[in-house]
Amino acid sequence: MLHRHERRQDEGESSPQGSASERLLFGGPLLHDALWTRHKTAFFEMSLGAMAVRLPRLVAFTVRLAWRADRRSLWTVGAGELVRGVSQAVGLVAVNGVLAAVLAAGAIQQRVQAAVPSMVVAALTGIVGALATSASTSGTGRLEPKVERVATEMYLEHVIRVELAAIEDAEFHRLLDSAQYGASSARRMTSYCTGVVGSLVSFVAAGGVLTVLHPVLLPLLVLMTLPRSWASLRIARARYGSYLRWVQHARAGRLLSQTLLRTGPAPEIRVHDVGPFLLHHFREMSQASEAEQARLASRAARVRLLAAALTGAAAALTYAALGLLLVTGVMALSVAGTAVLAIRTGGQSLSALVLQVNNLYEEACYVSDLERLIEEAAARTIPVGGLPVPQRPSLIRFENVTFRYPVDQGVDASQARPALKDVTLDVPLGRIVALVGENGSGKTTVSKLLAGLYEPDGGRVLWDGVDVRQLDRAQVFAKVALVSQDFHRWPFTCRMNVAIGRPARPLHEADLAAAAAYAGADEVVGQLPHGWDTLLSKGYKGGHEISGGQWQRLGLARARYRDADILVVDEPTSALDAKAELEVFEQIRKLADGGRTVVLITHRLASVRHADLVHVLEKGELRESGTFEELLARPGGVFRALYEMQRAQFRGVALSGQQQPA
Numbered sequence: 001m002l003h004r005h006e007r008r009q010d011e012g013e014s015s016p017q018g019s020a021s022e023r024l025l026f027g028g029p030l031l032h033d034a035l036w037t038r039h040k041t042a043f044f045e046m047s048l049g050a051m052a053v054r055l056p057r058l059v060a061f062t063v064r065l066a067w068r069a070d071r072r073s074l075w076t077v078g079a080g081e082l083v084r085g086v087s088q089a090v091g092l093v094a095v096n097g098v099l100a101a102v103l104a105a106g107a108i109q110q111r112v113q114a115a116v117p118s119m120v121v122a123a124l125t126g127i128v129g130a131l132a133t134s135a136s137t138s139g140t141g142r143l144e145p146k147v148e149r150v151a152t153e154m155y156l157e158h159v160i161r162v163e164l165a166a167i168e169d170a171e172f173h174r175l176l177d178s179a180q181y182g183a184s185s186a187r188r189m190t191s192y193c194t195g196v197v198g199s200l201v202s203f204v205a206a207g208g209v210l211t212v213l214h215p216v217l218l219p220l221l222v223l224m225t226l227p228r229s230w231a232s233l234r235i236a237r238a239r240y241g242s243y244l245r246w247v248q249h250a251r252a253g254r255l256l257s258q259t260l261l262r263t264g265p266a267p268e269i270r271v272h273d274v275g276p277f278l279l280h281h282f283r284e285m286s287q288a289s290e291a292e293q294a295r296l297a298s299r300a301a302r303v304r305l306l307a308a309a310l311t312g313a314a315a316a317l318t319y320a321a322l323g324l325l326l327v328t329g330v331m332a333l334s335v336a337g338t339a340v341l342a343i344r345t346g347g348q349s350l351s352a353l354v355l356q357v358n359n360l361y362e363e364a365c366y367v368s369d370l371e372r373l374i375e376e377a378a379a380r381t382i383p384v385g386g387l388p389v390p391q392r393p394s395l396i397r398f399e400n401v402t403f404r405y406p407v408d409q410g411v412d413a414s415q416a417r418p419a420l421k422d423v424t425l426d427v428p429l430g431r432i433v434a435l436v437g438e439n440g441s442g443k444t445t446v447s448k449l450l451a452g453l454y455e456p457d458g459g460r461v462l463w464d465g466v467d468v469r470q471l472d473r474a475q476v477f478a479k480v481a482l483v484s485q486d487f488h489r490w491p492f493t494c495r496m497n498v499a500i501g502r503p504a505r506p507l508h509e510a511d512l513a514a515a516a517a518y519a520g521a522d523e524v525v526g527q528l529p530h531g532w533d534t535l536l537s538k539g540y541k542g543g544h545e546i547s548g549g550q551w552q553r554l555g556l557a558r559a560r561y562r563d564a565d566i567l568v569v570d571e572p573t574s575a576l577d578a579k580a581e582l583e584v585f586e587q588i589r590k591l592a593d594g595g596r597t598v599v600l601i602t603h604r605l606a607s608v609r610h611a612d613l614v615h616v617l618e619k620g621e622l623r624e625s626g627t628f629e630e631l632l633a634r635p636g637g638v639f640r641a642l643y644e645m646q647r648a649q650f651r652g653v654a655l656s657g658q659q660q661p662a
């Protein structure tokens with residue numbers, strides 16, 4: 001047997017340095033940075049005994065899921081497996097009766113006649129067993145997809161309710177990633193569990209019959225089966241370990257082949273002659289993978305041979321013991337015949353049991369991630385309920401607000417600069433409030449806190465004097481429409497891309513048209529091959545791609561369709577041409593005239609001319625606040641300096657036929 005640390009190295013996820021090509025291209029083996037990769041090694045460290053201890057918990061979890069998914073099928077499976085086991089035991093006893101009758105003294109006709117009742121019982125148990133097996137198989141087949149659906153729903157239900165900060169937390173995200181495999185694992189666990197229960201029942205049935213026949217037969221059964229079980233387990237794990245190693249080379253090779261096929265790098269691949277270079281390394285990685293698979297094949301053959309030798313020795317020992325019992329007259333010939341049959345069925349059940357438990361454990365790693373995710377998600381869920389948000393609030397105030405984004409593990413959070421530091425500002429409702437500042441100054445963060453997406457680490461966000469933490473968050477969200485910089489481009493139809501601004505409301509064509517006209521998206525819709533019904537996702541039949549500026553208009557239309565009191569627009573015109581930009585700002589201004597609040601984030605300082613109030617942020621701190629004119633009039637002010645800088649870019653560029661300004 002391999003030494004423990006050798007085995008780890010031999011069977012673990014990575015070959016430590018990777019192939020020469022992998023070292024050259026990736027600096028080492030190409031490994032996933034994901035939580036689930038840890039399961040692969042954890043799996044190898046689990047002994048059979050430890051697995052047996054965990055077994056009841058695993059079965060209980062699967063049964064609970066199955067209970068939620070479909071009770072009737074669960075009952076069918078349970079009863080089916082039980083009936084199968086019992087009919088197996090009764091069948092063995094009947095076979096014993098047949099053998100005893102046939103091997104007894106007397107004329108052959110009489111002996112056969114005496115065996116008939118037992119034969120009938122054996123045949124009946126065979127029929128009942130087959131019926132029970134098919135009932136269990138169909139029950140498992142019905143249960144599997146339902147269990148997967150229930151587990152997926154559990155997962156998604158929890159995920160959509162967690163705070164944004166949790167979704168952005170790298171560690172939580174890793175768990176999220178890994179737990180998504182939990183649903184399909186739960187599905188597979190259903191059939192493994194049925195297998196485990198079935199094998200266990202069969203083993204107990206065969207063991208029970210053997211014990212009744214003679215007490216020494218049960219230990220003999222175990223003795224004969226254990227080496228075989230150990231060997232099959234060993235081979236399964238060796239195969240898995242080797243798979244992990246060759247899949248690592250295959251993964252690297254796949255990355256190269258995919259890169260060679262993609263459109264993005266295609267020009268560079270051709271002009272810089274990257275193709276033959278990558279092809280050479282693809283071949284090298286594939287050969288490393290082939291070598292590993294060849295190594296596995298010969299290793300599996302060796303283990304299989306050893307297993308066969310051990311099983312043979314155990315069988316010889318068992319049959320020698322049976323022979324001894326026969327010769328010494330301790331056991332009758334008929335009993336020995338039944339014992340051989342029982343040892344065969346019992347042995348098969350035990351081997352199957354060991355393998356099924358092994359499979360069960362492997363799946364359980366993912367299912368336990370799912371369990372953990374559900375626990376953690378529950379702890380990080382957006383609170384439900386709270387004080388009602390005022391019908392027409394008049395002021396949102398940030399009071400000494402400090403906020404830090406969650407940092408990745410290993411990074412000292414206290415060292416990281418807060419995204420907002422001691423910020424105090426007002427957002428009077430029914431007005432246009434602009435947030436300006438350089439990249440990374442904290443504008444988007446202010447808008448997200450305003451929308452209730454984050455809670456401040458220090459200070460308070462007050463809605464008419466009430467801390468947002470006490471307000472009903474669902475009502476806060478309902479007050480806000482958001483057009484973020486990276487608003488989502490849903491892979492749905494154009495109509496749905498606007499209507500998703502208020503998904504709970506029945507589709508209303510007139511409102512859709514009004515929202516589109518507001519954002520200038522009506523022109524976009526008019527140019528699409530199927531108008532509102534065009535699928536905005538290239539790569540699918542009938543799918544169509546639109547430009548960044550056209551998307552931006554749809555994003556604005558979506559926010560307009562939402563028809564909320566507060567519209568937060570983050571760089572709404574970055575992809576628009578100059579004419580469209582002017583139009584959009586004009587429209588935004590009209591919104592405020594209608595009593596809505598607009599929080600406008602932009603780098604184009606000239607566009608904030610119509611804002612009622614401008615807040616200037618710098619490195620997470622509020623530097624200045626005032627109207628456009630006030631800020632421009634402030635000597636040495638940050639806004640004035642930024643504005644001057646932007647203006648200077650255009651100064652000196654004279655149009656033909658125009659005089660350059662003095």
Ligand SMILES: Nc1ncnc2c1ncn2[C@@H]1O[C@H](COP(=O)(O)OP(=O)(O)OP(=O)(O)O)[C@@H](O)[C@H]1O
Pocket residue numbers: 168405406419437438439440441442443444445446
């Ligand atoms: N999701 C996030 N996770 C971690 N840090 C973030 C995250 N979003 C922003 N930050 C950091 O917080 C700070 C403020 O970012 P924010 O996006 O609020 O700035 P901004 O003024 O809107 O910038 P820009 O003009 O580039 O959009 C930056 O240092 C940024 O790196």
